[in-house]
Amino acid sequence: MLTYIVRRLLVGLSVMLTVAVVSFMLLHLSGDLATAIAGPESTAADVEKVRVQYGLDRPITLQFADWLGAAVQLDFGRSFYFQNTVMELIGERLPVTLKLGGVALLLAVIVAIPLGVLAAIYRDSWVDRLSLLVAVVGQAMPNFWFALSLILVFSVGLKWLPVAGNTSWQNFVLPAIALGYYAMPSLMRLTRAGMLDVLGSDYIRTARAKGLSPARVVFKHALRNAIIPVMALAAVELGFMLGGSVVIESVYSMQGLGQLAWDSISRNDYPVVQAVVLIIAVFYIGLTFVADVLNAALDPRMRTR
Amino acid sequence: MSSTHLIMSAPLPLPPIPAWRRGLRRSLGHRGLVLGSVILGLIALAALFAPWLAPHDPYAQEVTQRMIPPAWYAKGSWEHLLGTDKLGRDYLSRLLYGARVSLFIGLATALISGLIGTTMGVLAGYYGGRVDAVVSYIITTRLALPVVLVALATAALVGGSLKVVIALLGLLLWDRFAIVTRSATQQLRDAEFIAAAKALGASTPYILLRELLPNLMSALTVVATLEMAHAILLEATLSFLGLGVQPPMPSWGLMVAEGKAYMFFQPWVIVIPGVVLAVLVLGINLVGDGLRDVTAPDGRN
Numbered sequence: 001m002l003t004y005i006v007r008r009l010l011v012g013l014s015v016m017l018t019v020a021v022v023s024f025m026l027l028h029l030s031g032d033l034a035t036a037i038a039g040p041e042s043t044a045a046d047v048e049k050v051r052v053q054y055g056l057d058r059p060i061t062l063q064f065a066d067w068l069g070a071a072v073q074l075d076f077g078r079s080f081y082f083q084n085t086v087m088e089l090i091g092e093r094l095p096v097t098l099k100l101g102g103v104a105l106l107l108a109v110i111v112a113i114p115l116g117v118l119a120a121i122y123r124d125s126w127v128d129r130l131s132l133l134v135a136v137v138g139q140a141m142p143n144f145w146f147a148l149s150l151i152l153v154f155s156v157g158l159k160w161l162p163v164a165g166n167t168s169w170q171n172f173v174l175p176a177i178a179l180g181y182y183a184m185p186s187l188m189r190l191t192r193a194g195m196l197d198v199l200g201s202d203y204i205r206t207a208r209a210k211g212l213s214p215a216r217v218v219f220k221h222a223l224r225n226a227i228i229p230v231m232a233l234a235a236v237e238l239g240f241m242l243g244g245s246v247v248i249e250s251v252y253s254m255q256g257l258g259q260l261a262w263d264s265i266s267r268n269d270y271p272v273v274q275a276v277v278l279i280i281a282v283f284y285i286g287l288t289f290v291a292d293v294l295n296a297a298l299d300p301r302m303r304t305r
Numbered sequence: 306m307s308s309t310h311l312i313m314s315a316p317l318p319l320p321p322i323p324a325w326r327r328g329l330r331r332s333l334g335h336r337g338l339v340l341g342s343v344i345l346g347l348i349a350l351a352a353l354f355a356p357w358l359a360p361h362d363p364y365a366q367e368v369t370q371r372m373i374p375p376a377w378y379a380k381g382s383w384e385h386l387l388g389t390d391k392l393g394r395d396y397l398s399r400l401l402y403g404a405r406v407s408l409f410i411g412l413a414t415a416l417i418s419g420l421i422g423t424t425m426g427v428l429a430g431y432y433g434g435r436v437d438a439v440v441s442y443i444i445t446t447r448l449a450l451p452v453v454l455v456a457l458a459t460a461a462l463v464g465g466s467l468k469v470v471i472a473l474l475g476l477l478l479w480d481r482f483a484i485v486t487r488s489a490t491q492q493l494r495d496a497e498f499i500a501a502a503k504a505l506g507a508s509t510p511y512i513l514l515r516e517l518l519p520n521l522m523s524a525l526t527v528v529a530t531l532e533m534a535h536a537i538l539l540e541a542t543l544s545f546l547g548l549g550v551q552p553p554m555p556s557w558g559l560m561v562a563e564g565k566a567y568m569f570f571q572p573w574v575i576v577i578p579g580v581v582l583a584v585l586v587l588g589i590n591l592v593g594d595g596l597r598d599v600t601a602p603d604g605r606n
């Protein structure tokens with residue numbers, strides 16, 4: 001197990017490095033940064049000045065080495081737009097996104113697990129069909145549109161919740177629903193599949209034959225085994241949600257990491273964009289690592305892969 | 306008497322039912338697949354015949370006809386069945402032309418990403434060892450990249466357009482193709498028909514393209530439909546955020562973005578394109594899920 005963990009950690013670290021290379025090269029090679037920073041109305045002389053000022057005239061490998069050397073010390077340079085360092089901006093915005101992602105995941109899990117368990121126990125009943133419908137519809141709706149529709153219904157129509165912002169807890173309700181709804185279907189389907197698998201096994205039959213109450217069989221014996229892969233998937237989903245928060249945050253004007261990235265993209269503030277891409281990737285890598293370890297702890301066969 | 310009865314009822318050797326008819330019968334028995342095919346078929350027809358079906362020019366602006374609600378509202382008119390947008394353009398016509406954009410982007414992206422992902426997956430699955438390690442590493446790295454952010458940042462630099470969206474999504478959405486073909490190839494690598502082809506002296510490209518690939522087709526079709534749906538949703542997202550398809554081209558995501566400022570008083574401006582988008586994606590997903598059920602060897606009833 002320990003060698004598995006060490007090996008996975010090393011892979012995770014090298015993936016981080018590769019992501020850093022890819023995101024750096026992507027931003028430096030897909031367009032001319034100096035022209036983008038100088039703005040559309042600048043002269044050729046202005047662009048050259050910017051190029052020298054930001055060190056963009058140096059060889060790209062050298063630029064990358066400098067950036068990476070600083071980045072491993074958590075120094076991502078200064079924002080082109082604000083007076084702050086990139087780290088200050090991120091430190092300010094990250095808590096909002098983490099809170100949003102955490103609440104969204106919690107909501108998704110609270111709905112997905114009971115629904116998945118019910119769907120497995122009452123297989124092919126209306127509960128099972130309803131949960132399938134919810135999952136299929138959930139995967140089809142564009143998330144920005146679902147977010148806008150929630151505003152129309154709950155903020156404009158029913159006037160229960162605020163339209164936008166991130167100052168009070170009420171501000172987090174709709175965005176968390178909008179974000180969590182996308183993680184819910186896969187979590188529910190996995191719970192259902194896992195429960196069906198476990199409920200058909202011999203030890204459950206034994207537990208039932210011993211005369212244990214159905215509730216005890218389901219919750220104590222079956223769910224406990226079915227839930228670990230679901231938790232592992234939940235970790236991965238949280239990683240996806242942090243990446244997807246850019247859309248939800250922009251709809252609800254929440255001042256989180258996604259909104260920061262989005263604003264920075266439109267302001268050509270590339271040090272910030274680069275750092276946010278890397279940080280979201282690092283979270284994702286960390287969370288998939290947790291998921292892999294959970295799965296490996298459950299199933300020793302996984303460790304040899 | 307009993308002996309004649311036996312002879313009479315002895316099963317006649319029926320001609321075997323051809324495979325495609327068995328497949329068709331199984332498909333027609335799958336409600337989701339039928340519903341999905343009908344939805345997808347109708348939208349594809351609407352896209353194909355948009356120039357003949359559209360009552361107006363989707364680009365024609367009419368300042369005096371701005372924000373007319375759909376016909377079923379009191380202020381609506383039959384002239385514009387689904388109303389007009391903020392520039393007075395006919396909503397139904399834009400919706401019909403928008404179907405072309407969505408479907409084209411979905412198909413083109415699935416083609417590009419399918420080509421990339423399948424090549425990687427087949428090579429990794431067939432050769433194993435170091436090739437597999439490299440491909441798996443690339444897949445892991447790709448999964449760690451936040452798609453929306455990377456697409457947004459790159460589109461901002463290059464400038465959003467139909468071509469850029471297709472290129473970006475094609476280069477980003479190959480992961481599932483690679484994962485699925487890799488494991489399917491691993492399972493088939495040691496199959497007897499591959500060994501037979503090898504024994505007959507077939508070249509590796511021949512084995513991969515003519516022996517292996519046909520056996521991956523059903524899995525590939527399923528992934529392709531699901532990725533098509535994924536690409537259509539992402540295009541809408543990018544266009545909604547202003548970095549996808551550029552105005553005045555009609556894109557459903559862009560229509561939602563353009564209607565956002567009016568949604569508090571005229572909710573239909575975002576409801577109509579959003580619902581159509583969701584219905585299209587639902588249709589494609591139903592087809593994908595249905596095909597998976599129908600082609601799965603153990604789901605045959």
